[in-house]
Amino acid sequence: MTELTRLAHGVLFPALGRRTVPRWARARVAAGLGGFVLFGKDIASPEQVRELTGALHGLRDHVLLSIDEEGGDVNRLENVGGTSVPGNHALGRLDDPALTREAAYQIGLSLVEAGVDWDLAPAVDVAVNPLSPNGIRTFGPDRALVARHAAAWVEGLQAAGVSACAKHFPGHGLSSTDAHLGTPAVDLSRQELVDHYLDPFRAAIAAGVDSIMVSHVHLTQLDDVPATISPAVLTGLLRDELGFDGVVITDALEMHGISDVASLPEAAVRAIAAGADALCLGAWAFGDDVDAAAGALVAAVEDGTLPEGRLREAVSRIAQLGTRPRATGTPHDDAVGERLAREVxxxxxxxxxxxxxxxxxxxxxxxxxxxxxxxxxxxxxxxxxxxxxxxxxxxxxxxxxxxxxxxxxxxxxxxxxxxxxxxxxxxxxxxxxxxxxxxxxxxxxxxxxxxxxxxxxxxxxxxxxxxxxxxxxxxxxxxxxxxxxxxxx
Structure with missing residues (x-):
């Protein structure tokens, strides 16, 4: 295995596909795979998930395990030992950042118990379009409200020792298109984006969020491709304008919002070149997709399309995830979610x-x-x-x-x-x-x-x-x- 092969694997985060460690995963972890995204189909019980995460962590030092545990309607652990809390929309209705911080902290404690390092949450889109498919996952339609709750959620989760991920940059709020099914379009100027649209991400960055997920939204006035593979969005807006120097992960590359535009190997190369660090491959992406993406990254470096330094920078950033002190020995309190649900x-x-x-x-x-x-x-x-x-x-x-x-x-x-x-x-x-x-x-x-x-x-x-x-x-x-x-x- 070459150093370049290790770097190429280090930015990849496929799904797992089984409730025990599958054979394909062992070889890719040995090759330097960054980690995995766990989905509901990988989880059966509290004991099983702890055995699974322990086995995955045991394959190599710093195998990052991530999950979509937003609370509310999008969760993986609620019925298998995790905690249950009202989702973002309910928390926005209560509009008490202290309560949002408390709810996120309880989610963090449940993730620590499950052996998860990195939560791909919170969603900080602003649901200004009432037909938004992400409406229930957002804190509401008011940008200032979303910004203050984004900060509180990040603070609460990371206080438990789990890395947070604000998503879906630059925001789905104006579109009614589900990025799983098509490419959402947002027709705003760069100035409008900078002046107000990106405020929730500013708040998350100010709160010290470890990572940000870039979506497949097409900013029509900035580029002719989705944000996932757009240097104008990832480097120009997120890195240069907002000053974010943490990990940028893509939304799943299997989603039609990007797969209709670029194949997985092409999208992998273009996303890293544009400024992303980690590639979420998707819920149905396993060994073959890992090989295709890693091979494309290696080939791109070898033919001069992608600087090797860009891969090194990405892997270096990823190494900082999952390193927060974890709140071990503190069980989550299910009474918190029950109280909040009754209040709202x-x-x-x-x-x-x-x-x-x-x-x-x-x-x-x-x-x-x-x-x-x-x-x-x-x-x-x-x-x-x-x-x-x-x-x-x-x-x-x-x-x-x-x-x-x-x-x-x-x-x-x-x-x-x-x-x-x-x-x-x-x-x-x-x-x-x-x-x-x-x-x-x-x-x-x-x-x-x-x-x-x-x-x-x-x-x-x-x-x-x-x-x-x-x-x-x-x-x-x-x-x-x-x-x-x-x-x-």
Whole structure:
């Protein structure tokens, strides 16, 4: 193995793909692989994840293990020994940076327990577009609010000894495009970006954030390529203008936001050349993709396309991650998230169930790849509380969804009486045009329904008997909603 090969591997962060150390990973770690991004499919239990991270750390000194543990809707550990807290949108509604700092600290403690070094969070986009797919993951639509909570979140997480990562630079806030599916476009001048748009990242940098994730957003007035591979964005804005000298990691190179523009090997070379240090390859990137990216980087140095010094600089920066003193021996406190979820929940009208039986009709949103396998809803917590729950879940592509809902609700009320409890469960329903006609018909036919909205506020549910807003779909948010439904609040 040459020194150049070691440097090329050192900037790569693929997925793992198994719940034990796979054979392919051992050889690449020996070759100098920077580390891994753990995803939900790699995790089964608290004991398993600790065994896995211990085994990976044991392969070589300073194998960095990262994860997307944002809290709220995007988490990997909530149901396998991690803590549950309301997500960023709920924390922004509370608007108390001390509470945000406390929530992030608890996440940090849970990551220390799990053996994770680097959290690819927080998301500090500003959801000025109400149709933003990242809305629930942001602190809100106000730039100043997002900036102060970005700083608090970074401080809380890093106080536990885990490196933070502010994302998704330069910000998704104006676009409604999901970068997993296409390339978001933001049409702002450089001056507008510098004057206000980048403020949350300034705040994170001032708070000492260890890393920043660059997104696949296309800044149309600065370059003709996504930010991931743009020297004007990575070097011109982030390095020179904002003065950031920490680690810059790309968003996953398997996402259509960049893969529609450049293949993984080409994107790897262009991202490092533009100023990135670490390459997140994606949730389905394993040995072959590592070999392709490393080979492209080596070839680019050998043919003069990429200076070897750029790779050395990147590897040197990455070496600083995961070196903070860790808060070992301090278990996370699940009561923190439960308290915050109860504080943020909003109730209108008469939202308490009238009996111990309910039909829950869930309108599923379009699945977000970032969410992973995280579940949402109130059905199981209600059952655990002794409520006899029947349920129906439909999505935008469900055959005859409107007919199914009409028939099921009619059947249920005929069986148990016109005053029987029907709970409508939604999540940012204003983002999904198919849901509005469904809700309108239910309001007209069955205004006695109770609505539980676990997403970003948009639609008005004032015509229904009662409604509850949780501002997120984490486990503690579901429990807070169930407390309302059971009349415990």
């Amino acid at each position: 929940v909003e109730v209108r009208g008469d939202a308490a169930l009238r009996g111990r039986r309910a039909l829950v009709v869930r309108l599923d949103p379009t699945h977000s790849p970032a969410q992973g396998g995280a579940s949402w809803g109130v059905e199981e917590p209600l059952r655990a509380a002794g409520v006899d729950v029947e349920s129906l879940a439909v999505a935008g592509d469900t055959y005859n969804a409107e007919g199914m809902i009409k028939a099921e609700v009619g059947l249920y009320l005929d069986e148990f009486g016109a005053d029987a409890d029907v709970v409508l469960l939604v999540r940012s329903s204003h983002r999904f045009p198919w849901q509005r006609p469904v809700l309108d018909e239910l309001l007209e036919r069955h205004p006695g329904c109770v609505v539980v909205d676990m997403g970003v506020p948009g639609d008005d549910f004032g015509g229904f008997r009662g409604w509850v807003r949780t501002f997120g779909a984490s486990r503690v948010c579901a429990r807070a909603a169930v407390d309302v439904l059971l009349g415990a609040r």
